[in-house]
Amino acid sequence: AQSVSQHNHHVILSEAASLELGCNYSYGGTVNLFWYVQYPGQHLQLLLKYFSGDPLVKGIKGFEAEFIKSKFSFNLRKPSVQWSDTAEYFCAVSNNDMRFGAGTRLTVKP
Amino acid sequence: EAEVAQSPRYKITEKSQAVAFWCDPISGHATLYWYRQILGQGPELLVQFQDESVVDDSQLPKDRFSAERLKGVDSTLKIQPAELGDSAMYLCASSQNRNEQYFGPGTRLTVT
Numbered sequence A: 001a002q003s004v005s006q007h008n009h010h011v012i013l014s015e016a017a018s019l020e021l022g023c024n025y026s027y028g029g030t031v032n033l034f035w036y037v038q039y040p041g042q043h044l045q046l047l048l049k050y051f052s053g054d055p056l057v058k059g060i061k062g063f064e065a066e067f068i069k070s071k072f073s074f075n076l077r078k079p080s081v082q083w084s085d086t087a088e089y090f091c092a093v094s095n096n097d098m099r100f101g102a103g104t105r106l107t108v109k110p
Numbered sequence B: 001e002a003e004v005a006q007s008p009r010y011k012i013t014e015k016s017q018a019v020a021f022w023c024d025p026i027s028g029h030a031t032l033y034w035y036r037q038i039l040g041q042g043p044e045l046l047v048q049f050q051d052e053s054v055v056d057d058s059q060l061p062k063d064r065f066s067a068e069r070l071k072g073v074d075s076t077l078k079i080q081p082a083e084l085g086d087s088a089m090y091l092c093a094s095s096q097n098r099n100e101q102y103f104g105p106g107t108r109l110t111v112t
Helices: none
Strands: A010-014 A019-021 A032-038 A045-050 A056-058 A064-068 A073-078 A087-094 A098-100 A104-109 B005-007 B010-013 B019-024 B031-037 B044-050 B053-056 B065-068 B075-079 B088-095 B107-111
Touching (some): A032 A064, A045 A056, A098 B044, B005 B088, B010 B019, B019 B107
Parallel strands (some): A010 A104
Antiparallel strands (some): A056 A064, B019 B075
């Protein structure tokens, strides 16, 4: 069955620490890949997306993600997190329909 | 900046009652989606419309859930009768090209 796995349920970091959130999927064929973010009390917002081309994609607020086709992965990274990055992060994969991972809650301590 | 509108934002209803949610997508977006998000989980697609036609409703519990988008613009999702397990956030999203989706604020449903 098609699925999206986010390995970390809750990540706690101090400000300025580096971030990497894992995302793996089990789809065959061509996929589009997304990371969405949900800040406390706000709706889901697109952070970045990959359709084709350069597998390293840059998004808003200093986030980037790397698509590694051989590993079926699309990990999210940020070199230095800020307190304002505290949010829930969702990886999503689109083939004919969109499937979301369970989400990773990021808490950044000031 | 254009946004997806949803109402109501919060709804409390008793089990066995009927409840309805409304969504107005971004103008010009042909594709509209309804998702259900249970606390601690990612959104799960319930139904997808392309204009006024249902493209995918395979995950919609059709014995109690229905959705329509009569004029291909705004949409209504209905639950009748509501059950305790329906308590969740119901999200609407729209897209122009079936790829990048824009989400509304959601309707938080509590069934008592």
